[in-house]
Amino acid sequence: MVRFFPDYRSMSSVAADLIVGAGKGAFSTRGRFDLVLSGGSTPRLAYEIIAERYGDADDLWSATHVWWSDERCVLPDDEASNYRMASESLLSKVAVADENVHRIPAEEPDHDAVASRYAAEFPDTIDALLLGLGPDGHTASIFPGSNAESEFWAPFVAVEGPPSTTQPRQRITITPAGLMRAPDLIFLVSGEGKSDAFRSVFLSEAAPFLTARMARGSTWLVDRNSVAEFLSSL
Secondary structure: EEEEEHHHHHHHHHHHHHHHHHHHHHHHHOOEEEEEEEEOOOOOOHHHHHHHHHHHOHHHHOOEEEEEOEEOOOOOOOOHHHHHHHHHHHHHHHOOOOHHHHOOOOOOHHHHHHHHHHHHHOOOOOEEEEEOOOOOOOOOOOOOOOOOOOOOOOOEEEOOOOOOOOEEEEEEEOOHHHHHOOOEEEEEEOOOOOHHHHHHHOOOOOOOHHHHHHHHEEEEEEEEEHHHHHHOOO
């Protein structure tokens, strides 16, 4: 499913409701909500809206376990940390127990060991998994042509992004094996220059298996401004 929105705020508002709706459904059926957060700038407003709109849903948050799709290899208080962004915009404002916040300790020097340990802890079933889309087509830190893109066994691996990647290039990321644990992936697409990547995912016959699977089986919430060039060409 692909839904287009007139602006970033309206997209983020629907994303917030969708994420919490998934949480309430999981809580009612199995008494637990496993949520995988995305980093970068795009999901920040959705996190803030969740905290504002649903911050008092203590029953839900007490049963919520929070995970990450990827992390940059920095300290958790670094400005580049995905954990820090989520903590500031959401986790510090809702009643999630500290022991239920499962951050990736990517500041540790042995990145392969961190990825293996996180993979062992990662749950078999995920209720909501949030992702973004980079201008080059990457999601989480699964960069085109990287070792992560073709990993269908280990749920997490250490990876180094291409030279154009925002520093630091060293990351721990989920893989296709990990993504397959979520029945529905939720993509948020906003920011400039996403038209080519969006076109590749949905229209290119050469799209790799990973992006083709995502396009067929996922929920896409798209700020029209981010793919204006693509939409104008239709």
